[in-house]
Amino acid sequence: MFSALEGILVLDLTRVLAGPFCTMQLADLGARVIKIETPRQGDDARAYGPFLNGESIYFASLNRNKESLVLDLKSEAGRQIFLRLVELADILVENFRPGTMDNLGLGYSRLRDLNNRLIYAACSGFGQTGPYRHKPAYDVIVQAMGGVMSLTGQPGGEPTRVGASIGDITAGLYTTIGILAALRACDRTGLGQLVDVGMMDCQVAILENAIARFEATGEVPRGIGNRHPSITPFTSVKARDADLVVAAGNDALWRKLCQATGRQDLEKDPRFSTNEQRTQNAEVLGRILGEVFASRTRAEWLSVLEGAGVPSGPINTVADIMSDPQVEARQMIVEVDLPAAGPVRLAGSPLKLSGHPSQDSRPSPSLGQHTRPILRDLLGLSDVEIDRLAEKGVIG
């Protein structure tokens, strides 16, 4: 067995979420990821709650399978060590604001002169170009400016933030894609390149259907609750005891739904005969389905709908997911044993590759946990040299 990215060395200067989410994918795929952290504090996310025995679980969830090297890039000695690592690296990932690496004297053009195979990935709020490039961003800023909040929420209600940090996460995924594509190009041409991903750009990309609707109709898309803007019924409904979701993505499924609920009369109702008409009459259809589903429990309906082949499911909480048999079968919850917090269950990787060994996840590193072995084994520094750098505070 061969890890997909075996032999790839990644220098990881990222902090908080978007960048670390990217380098976690690379680490999960078998790359060696060296997380370069500032002395004393390290990644800001080490200070983000929730904590268990003083250890950040926020951080643990984003940094498995990585090594930690503490290096002061503001010192000349630290920069010299960094440049020696750049010579050996395949990939560098950073999520500073544009200009930060240049100000350290470590911008892309300098690093490329040292190693022209280097893939330099920069993930920032708004990208390396354009009028907003120097603006600071966090997840909620790009969820707002990128439009997804304007599409999420109840009809007539407030624009709503998505409860997962998709502003960061989609940027992390796109950065990973850009890096792997550049790696392929490098294998062919021998040359690295700059991968420039902006979080707001990624939000615009995921709006694709809303942009298409706006372009086709001129109507500004808004939050419409849980239904789909152009497929009906495709929404949540209330059973007697709890909500469930039902998706009849085509006419055949609609007919199955009518039969399964004992409402064959709806099949013949001209208001609901095509998907377009069902969508136009979504409100009245919603009221009718509300009455239908109120008559039985969620478990009863899920059983009926599954038997009829109508796509349906419960609205799970995180607690439900932690004990879901499919989640377990897919190993989507992994346990890592953290130094202070002890064993903790975290989200696993959805990348299931037949040729890739499924391996236990190594826990996120403590700050500077791998500083000495990295300097010794990769750069050949002696213990005396390492001690001297440590005394000066260049490493930690």
Next chain:
Amino acid sequence: MFSALEGILVLDLTRVLAGPFCTMQLADLGARVIKIETPRQGDDARAYGPFLNGESIYFASLNRNKESLVLDLKSEAGRQIFLRLVELADILVENFRPGTMDNLGLGYSRLRDLNNRLIYAACSGFGQTGPYRHKPAYDVIVQAMGGVMSLTGQPGGEPTRVGASIGDITAGLYTTIGILAALRACDRTGLGQLVDVGMMDCQVAILENAIARFEATGEVPRGIGNRHPSITPFTSVKARDADLVVAAGNDALWRKLCQATGRQDLEKDPRFSTNEQRTQNAEVLGRILGEVFASRTRAEWLSVLEGAGVPSGPINTVADIMSDPQVEARQMIVEVDLPAAGPVRLAGSPLKLSGHPSQDSRPSPSLGQHTRPILRDLLGLSDVEIDRLAEKGVIG
């Protein structure tokens, strides 16, 4: 200039959203993507609105830069042509329910015997294994079962569907990552592999922070409106005329926010002295900030906050995004000229690679637009042979 995936041939059997979103990334990166469609209807999404002059803009938004080959895989002659294409291909992507390709006699093990370098990517609702593997899924089903709906919404309100189809889109992005990692492995080992991505798995992966919170605290995460569960203030606020978002991700930004709003008194208020205390007192702080922000317009506040270096921004609609100067500078809206609909503006690609030529997007193909050139140029079929296949309805 060299497209990152130049020379890569992708057979694309995907329909609707998750799979086509994946193959659009591959096409944007320069791979040759041959979309294999069923005779007459083709991809289901060709029948999904909105339409312009009878042409689906839903489909156009997901299928740029691809070629369309109409091939009946239920006929023996169609399967033979398909198998000859498999011998030439680097990558195959499908998003059928598990078992569909096996039932056609075209399962992974057979295709691998023909071409052991083939990367076979299967993107399905629940993955190729586990008790739910045969269940049908759509975006709303995995948004519900995968937990993100339970985290999205107003406090005490309904679980809320995310207004973009992130159930499909995150699966499309993860499938792309799996394929590109497998391509790297193939370049090293000469062997392809099976990439198995489940939409629900991807939803669990993006919950990562919510799972960490549940694990650390035992509390089941719920929708809490627009604020962040562990960073405060990091939310939307109401100016006199419109909402905006503000994110003070650390104590220094909090102090800047107090100063910019003329509320230095809040800096010294013990209820708000650390992020943890601000989060514990998020409700009262929200009321205070509500009064502060109500006094001026959004434009005034954005100008003040930008001057003070406090991350902030408007909550944009799709209409706002279409004319945003940063979106324009980043070329995140591209125009394609569709055969029936004419010129239409759609979301572009956030993958900005310095070594990759920025090229005009080719519009989504009409059904079977490239059938003849593909069969002639890739497989060497004569016009007579092609005519005979067309007469039999094997191709279109």
